[in-house]
Amino acid sequence: MKILYISHLHPPKNKPLKSIGGMQSVSMQLVDSLQKSKDIEIESIIMRASWKFIRLKTFFFLMSLVWRIPAKIEKTKPDVVLFSSMVTAGILPFILNKTKVPFVTINHGQDVTFPSATYQRYLSFLFKQLDGVISVSSATRNACIERGMEPEKGVALPNGFDTKVMDMLPEKNKARKLIEEQFKLDLSGRKLLLSVGRQVKRKGYRWFVDKTFDKIKTDTVYLIVGDGPERENIQKAKEKSDKKEKIVIVGKQPDEILNACYAAADLFIMPNIPVEGDMEGFGIVLLEANRAGVPAIASDLEGIKDVIEEGVNGYKIPHGNPDLFAAKIDYVLRHELDELSRKSKEYVQKYYSWDTVVDQYISFLERVVNRESA
Known part of the structure; x- marks a missing residue:
């Protein structure tokens, strides 16, 4: 053909x-x-x-x-x-x-x-x-x-997703050291939450910072990679947070640093909210996280529904529920992270x-x- x-x-x-x-x-x-x-x-x-x-x-x-x-x-x-x-x-x-x-x-x-x-x-x-x-x-x-x-x-x-990228991902400890140096972070004893994407309203980053992050009990750092029209609003939400020193907004990054972010992360966060006239068609960043062995906690919305197999490469949470979102993050970090990380990588390699x-x-x-x- x-x-x-x-x-x-x-x-x-x-x-x-x-x-x-x-x-x-x-x-x-x-x-x-x-x-x-x-x-x-x-x-x-x-x-x-x-x-x-x-x-x-x-x-x-x-x-x-x-x-x-x-x-x-x-x-x-x-x-x-x-x-x-x-x-x-x-x-x-x-x-x-x-x-x-x-x-x-x-x-x-x-x-x-x-x-x-x-x-x-x-x-x-x-x-x-x-x-x-x-x-x-x-x-x-x-x-x-x-x-x-x-x-x-x-x-x-x-x-x-391109399987060749998996060969470019650094080992986790090396990636965490690189991220610490690049963004002046201290990840010692802390879990790393990661979001990657254009900062537009539907991505829900402002909502997550404003309503959810402070409810997470595990000692975590939240790294947001990307840029867009919502950045100022996300920054304002960060300034109101009781844990603002653990929220890091870094803008767009070259591939080497982005790959290190994925490799260093423990959980990928995709807290989308519904926006009229806009939608998440698929969520390719979910696959990019999963291929690095990073499971996702994401809103149960639109194209995200097709990508996440519940309990295999992550979990879907009803949008707009900060208590449930935070509780699921805590539970996975404390009880399921190793197994879910392994299954995430295997799942996307097999199907995506x-x-x-x-x-x-x-x-x-x-x-x-x-x-x-x-």
Whole structure:
């Protein structure tokens, strides 16, 4: 099967960006995995760019797809066109000289729920143009159905993670020393709680600092890695905490330090809250933590539901319940940490490596191609 893959926001070749988002990492890893798959041939149209003027670059890239996709189809004769997100799939109705090649998109969450009335009306029209839709979670697939996607067009398939990264993770004691030096911490006799991600309201970091962290009885340090519009509010919540010296907000970090954070952590915290017009499509950071042997305590919301197998790679807590959230953290740290850490790593290696996940993508694409050619 020959796939024409369309994506944006890949970093320039041989010039990796200091930080890229989850969608971009997933897109790059998916392409690599497809290229390694037997009987799969990949053609692509990919925008590779730095963050400078990225919105303007993306606009012109999308406009160029109107004629570049038909030209590429004519030249390479793909069996299916696969868009990396609803952003790139959005140009589908404008493509000139459409052919009978089936068009499939992946979607990730916010590219479905983006709170614009015009965008939401356009989505229902766009779903009619598509031949297949891959959503990264059941919650995201349901959001598509609510916006007009025919259920039989869509499937929920997980993201995967790059197993090569596991070889780059430092040993735990070495990682803890590195983190202590990097962020001027004292982790002696303390457990390390970690959150990684863009600091937006849905992530619930402010809620966790404000309502939950002080209730944890175990001696812990809470490390928050990332940046975003909620950082100031999180900082204000920290200043009100009775344990503010144990809450550390460090911003974005290079891969070496981020890997050390995962390797040093004892529990991964994902305290999401519901936000209208936004959602957690999958939670790739949960897999990144689990692959380092770090189980998660997370809110039982949206795409997180699909990633956490209760008591295997973590626990899901009803959102907005600080007492239960804190109590579960204390219980796991005191009674289950070693076993849960081992099971977390084994679980994601078995079910979420790209070697496993990419076969599910290929199977769905083959079904779409066979259905449309029947």
